[in-house]
Amino acid sequence: MVNRCEIFCEILIAILLPPLGVCLRHGCCTVEFWLCVLLTILGYVPGIIYALYAIVFVDRDQYFDEYRRPLYYSA
Known part of the structure; x- marks a missing residue:
């Protein structure tokens, strides 16, 4: 589960560089x-x-596997 601070930082980054x-x-x-x-x-x-949509609404845990690993993963 992603905490609020991570989502907030990702949204700020997505506004600057989607x-x-x-x-x-x-x-x-x-x-x-x-x-x-x-x-x-x-x-x-x-x-x-689209970046805001992808960050807030798309569930990455559903698609997570070893071949599509994000840069960080919080378990």
Whole structure:
């Protein structure tokens, strides 16, 4: 379970650099990350919106395995 401080820091990072916030949450070689990169290239605001969605609403524990490991994992 992720605590509130981690989510708050990820949201702040996602507002400044949307792909970095998604990378910290889901990992660098995931569909969520590359979709966020694409949306950020197409427009900064869509990248922020998707990053916030990916951080707050997408459950990473459901998709977590050894091949899609995020940068950190709090057990």
